[in-house]
Amino acid sequence: MAMAQPAAAPPMSSPEEERLQEDFISSLPSREGWPQTLIQYEGYWFKPKILEGVLRARRAFTPRADDVVLATQPKCGTTWLKALAFTVATRSRHGLGAADHPLLTRHPQHLVPFIEIPGATGGDDRVDLGALPSPRLLATHMPMSLLPPAGCRVVYLCRDPKDTLVSRLHFENKLAARGGGGGLSMDDAFGMFCEGFSPYGPFWDHCLEYWEESVARPDAVLFLRYEEIKSDPARVVRRLAGFLGVPLSEEEERSGVAEEVARMCSFETLTGLEVNQVGGVSHGSRVHVENSVFYRKGEVGDWANHMSREMADKLDRIVQDKLQGSGLLF
Numbered sequence: 001m002a003m004a005q006p007a008a009a010p011p012m013s014s015p016e017e018e019r020l021q022e023d024f025i026s027s028l029p030s031r032e033g034w035p036q037t038l039i040q041y042e043g044y045w046f047k048p049k050i051l052e053g054v055l056r057a058r059r060a061f062t063p064r065a066d067d068v069v070l071a072t073q074p075k076c077g078t079t080w081l082k083a084l085a086f087t088v089a090t091r092s093r094h095g096l097g098a099a100d101h102p103l104l105t106r107h108p109q110h111l112v113p114f115i116e117i118p119g120a121t122g123g124d125d126r127v128d129l130g131a132l133p134s135p136r137l138l139a140t141h142m143p144m145s146l147l148p149p150a151g152c153r154v155v156y157l158c159r160d161p162k163d164t165l166v167s168r169l170h171f172e173n174k175l176a177a178r179g180g181g182g183g184l185s186m187d188d189a190f191g192m193f194c195e196g197f198s199p200y201g202p203f204w205d206h207c208l209e210y211w212e213e214s215v216a217r218p219d220a221v222l223f224l225r226y227e228e229i230k231s232d233p234a235r236v237v238r239r240l241a242g243f244l245g246v247p248l249s250e251e252e253e254r255s256g257v258a259e260e261v262a263r264m265c266s267f268e269t270l271t272g273l274e275v276n277q278v279g280g281v282s283h284g285s286r287v288h289v290e291n292s293v294f295y296r297k298g299e300v301g302d303w304a305n306h307m308s309r310e311m312a313d314k315l316d317r318i319v320q321d322k323l324q325g326s327g328l329l330f
């Protein structure tokens with residue numbers, strides 16, 4: 001996969017090297033506005049703990065040719081994509097109707113580990129990615145230019161930026177409320193998002209990198225949209241199965257496997273399971289995110305309840321302008 005070469009980040013693992021990394025991070029541009037300070041690295045904005053994970057991943061993560069990486073910007077449907085891809089990829093091992101199917105007892109976020117967010121798989125444990133058997137199913141929010149140049153396949157999922165922003169705002173405010181902090185207003189979040197200043201943003205650059213690669217290398221990057229899963233989930237299940245190298249057989253087609261996977265991974269099914277309502281996910285060593293926080297409304301077009309028509313038009317114009325000539329439209 002033709003990806004940009006990683007830029008230099010200080011190699012480390014010892015306390016001295018940890019200090020070097022801290023010095024490196026504190027030398028980067030930072031900006032206030034979101035509940036946490038964001039740091040700019042290689043053109044993208046990151047929360048400090050996440051950036052540590054990004055730098056660590058760039059040093060230590062060794063991709064394999066048969067890896068599949070689920071890539072998203074936060075709030076674009078990561079949880080959903082993890083559930084769908086895991087269920088499709090493991091269906092010969094975990095029968096769809098099985099009483100012990102992992103989806104019934106584990107949060108989708110726990111089933112597919114993030115490359116750059118240690119501990120996101122539940123509790124404070126750090127999954128040793130190197131010890132996972134091949135083929136690995138992994139996840140990332142990193143922009144493509146920060147992934148190691150490798151031949152692994154990527155499924156990228158994007159979402160209408162207005163709904164992504166609304167989802168982000170609710171998520172941030174839930175986390176802030178839990179920590180006793182005040183929330184952000186839509187006006188403030190909107191202004192920052194429109195400037196390209198948001199976690200893992202600019203939104204448009206992130207989408208554009210994966211989009212261009214999907215156009216150049218459709219066999220290597222499958223580009224999906226939240227809205228298309230919403231309108232025809234079974235079709236996306238078929239596409240995913242084909243892309244993952246485990247296409248649905250005629251028998252599976254006859255027995256409605258695509259529809260069954262879509263049902264198992266639907267917002268309604270997942271939110272009805274206890275595992276998705278109790279317990280939590282640890283991001284890094286400090287932040288603890290409740291399992292339920294990854295589910296809110298799960299709808300297309302909720303932006304209309306949170307921003308004015310003028311705001312929507314403005315954001316649409318900015319995104320259109322940034323993506324001009326690429327063929328990518330929202």
Ligand code: PAP
Nearest residue numbers: 074075076077078079080167266267295296297298
């Ligand atoms: P993350 O990036 O922090 O991992 P992510 O899963 O990408 O979060 O985004 C959460 C959004 O996906 C929420 O959107 P909302 O705020 O607009 O409601 C969440 O409701 C939605 N979501 C989670 N699971 C599903 C699902 N199975 N079907 C549809 N939407 C879902």
